[in-house]
Amino acid sequence: MNHLKLHSDLTQPAQIDSQTLPWLPSPAAGVMRKLLHRDGDEVAIATSLVRYAPGSKFDRHTHDMGEEFFVLEGEFADEYGRYPAGSYVRNPWGSSHAPFTDSGCIIFVKLRQLQAEDRQRRVLDTRATAWAPGPAAGIELIPLGAFDTEQTRLVKLAPAASLPCLGDQERQGGAEIFVISGELQQEQRRHGPGSWLRLLDGDQRQTISSAQGCSFWLKTGHLPPTSGARP
Structure with missing residues (x-):
């Protein structure tokens, strides 16, 4: 993916109906994305929907500027736990994981948009809250x-x-x-x-x-x- 600027000017409003967007392939087999906001190539400041097919996984990677995601459907997982629909996870700068799913899932995810001083990892199952x-x-x-x-x-x-x-x-x-x-x-x-x-x-x-x-x-x-x- 070449350097892409999609709704990258944060001083401009944006409105997107993601249901009208195509699913695009990622570098991992079985993992597809809908791009809502992106500034960069494969490593990018990004807001996306990500769909994992059953049994798919993503190689271990580091989030240099953090990530946060909300599980919309199915169950997302990594070596630290399993996150069913309704889970919110916030991983700080420098964190790494190797995500996967058994049953398939869709997550709403924001990459490289946390503050460096925000060092606390957070996991919340909103269904139990x-x-x-x-x-x-x-x-x-x-x-x-x-x-x-x-x-x-x-x-x-x-x-x-x-x-x-x-x-x-x-x-x-x-x-x-x-x-x-x-x-x-x-x-x-x-x-x-x-x-x-x-x-x-x-x-x-x-x-x-x-x-x-x-x-x-x-x-x-x-x-x-x-x-x-x-x-």
Whole structure:
């Protein structure tokens, strides 16, 4: 893969329906990818969906700038454990592993996007974690990780619930969303399962709602300040 720049300007918004994207081969047999955001060649700053066929594996590799992933389907595994659907894993800078799967899986993964000072490995099975009340009725949260200004959470909206703001309105850093289930509405735009959004500072202050209910992965406070932020 040549050096690829795909939605690589973090000061620009992005909206992708991953269901419309093709699965592309990786260097490992049985491992396919949908590219959402990429800056680099095979070693890249990247946000992707990765699908492992049953019995497939990836050679041992080191994450020089860390990785985090959320298991969407099936069971992902490495020499440190097994991670069923609903698992969140955060591996810090310099960590390494040799991932595999017996039954097959799909993960949402972000590579080379953690801060060097964030040294703690985190593993959380959200299926065994209680949802906490959110900032308004019909909103529930599971904290996944936090460091400096960054916060990563699962968010669940009940039918007809709305979230007025995705983060502290006084704090810069934008927001990133991956819709897991249901349909999310951002102003007049609707986003179904598999939708990935990057929102600028101003956009994160827009109301997020769901007529039928939805759940989504949410990261805030990690993007550079933008001149395009709307008040």
